[in-house]
Amino acid sequence: MSDDLTTLRLRVNGETRAVVFPTHHTLLEVLREELALTGTKHGCELGECGACAVLVDGRPVLSCLALAAEMEGREIETVEGLQIGNELHPLQATFADLNAAQCGYCTPGILMTAKALLAENPRPSGDEIREALAGNLCRCTGYHKIVEAVDWAAARMRGEEGTPPAEVFYGSPVPDAPRV
């Protein structure tokens, strides 16, 4: 039985990174431990929660169920690569504006999965958003805001002006409700 190391050049967020890692480590472990990209989260570790979702060649996959050793020549994108220069990606900005993250643990996986969806389908319906995010569990169960945020981010990315209605921010159909 071998516990040898693998040396690979990985393409992560547009950069080529030479990495040495134990051969049996997953992409998730190598991203977090060797590359210090801790935005991608350990969740269930068994492919059931989506917290570890990253993009490989533009498609969302679960980094907990991928061996880093299999990733040579693949383009890997993590949440750290999402912002554009000093600007947040519209998905990140909209998630923040709409409070679409509660504890935030599932958010990186959702952002990356949503990015892949919007690259393929710039005008998804609510059902299409829900279907694309079906593999991402949010245990705060804030799904409604997440779907709304992806919908509004898609609108922003299409260059549409507009402000979400007040209830999107306050969860109440009465925008003038007194605030503490």
Add this chain to the structure above:
Amino acid sequence: MRPFDYARPATREQAVQLLAATPGRAAVLAGGSDLLALMKDGVVTPERLVSLQGLQGDHTLRFLRYTAAAGFRIGALTTLADLAASEVLRLEHPVVAETAGRLAGPQIRNVATVGGNLCQRPRCWYFRSGFGLLAAREGASLVVAGDNRHHAILGNDGPAYFVTPSTLAPVLIALDAEVVLLGPQGERTIPLEKLYRLPLAEGEREHDLGPGEILTELQLGPAAGRQVGTWEVRQRETLDWSLATAAVALEMEDGRVKRARVVLGQVAPLPWTSREAESFLTGKTIDEAAADEAAKLAVQGAKPLSKNRYKVQLARVAVRRALLAATGLDREL
């Protein structure tokens, strides 16, 4: 995960040799979505992983080819997302594309392969918790005495009580699909149905794969006018395994069934062909009453365990609805 040797052969033959060199101690790595989860749980502890992702040129196994005469040749590394996205598959065999597109979740479908789906290991919680595929202690099955709510209702005379996990397999078997297996002695093509076997002793596998043998290709003939329908019962719409499925394929002649295939999934240790339902349907015109009777016959021999009597009803409903879907009657009701 425990450490292992990682091999990335360039040819199919090298892959077979690497597997055959350490029989029982090497595992095939395709998409990894089942294997790596099993390894993390310590259910399997291979000393060597032979990845099929590095195969080169003509040896690659991710392809989907179609000819009108012969139908489909689908490489074992073709992903479920590939199947769901294939226009030609959706036209010729819509139920196959739809079934693939409904499995697991989107991220899993991007990596999970056809070969891996057909060769995935059972979801039995005794197996997944390290009690072995047959989960026997001192000659008695833990399943029979324990929590068997998800276990077999058919083909459960022992010693196997788990259920076959693949949702694709029953559909493909109903369509008379074949698989190509490559081993140290060369290639053989068998009906997909024959890939599955009942393990009789701990250590035996539920697939008819010899030492070093790998599944390389799925062959699926043209639809040829068959009426095909499926029904799947599960608790959640996504990220869930089926509780019971049924797939039917009917060759019709003058409005009557000339030949029927009725295959159930998740009810027995292997994809379960109901000869009773098939022979009943032959020569019949399908209406609601015939669908009811065939469904009744399909579960007639069921022997539910202490906690899974409900599955008899699920299986019965699945067969009935698959038949109605195949014949379009579900749209008229």
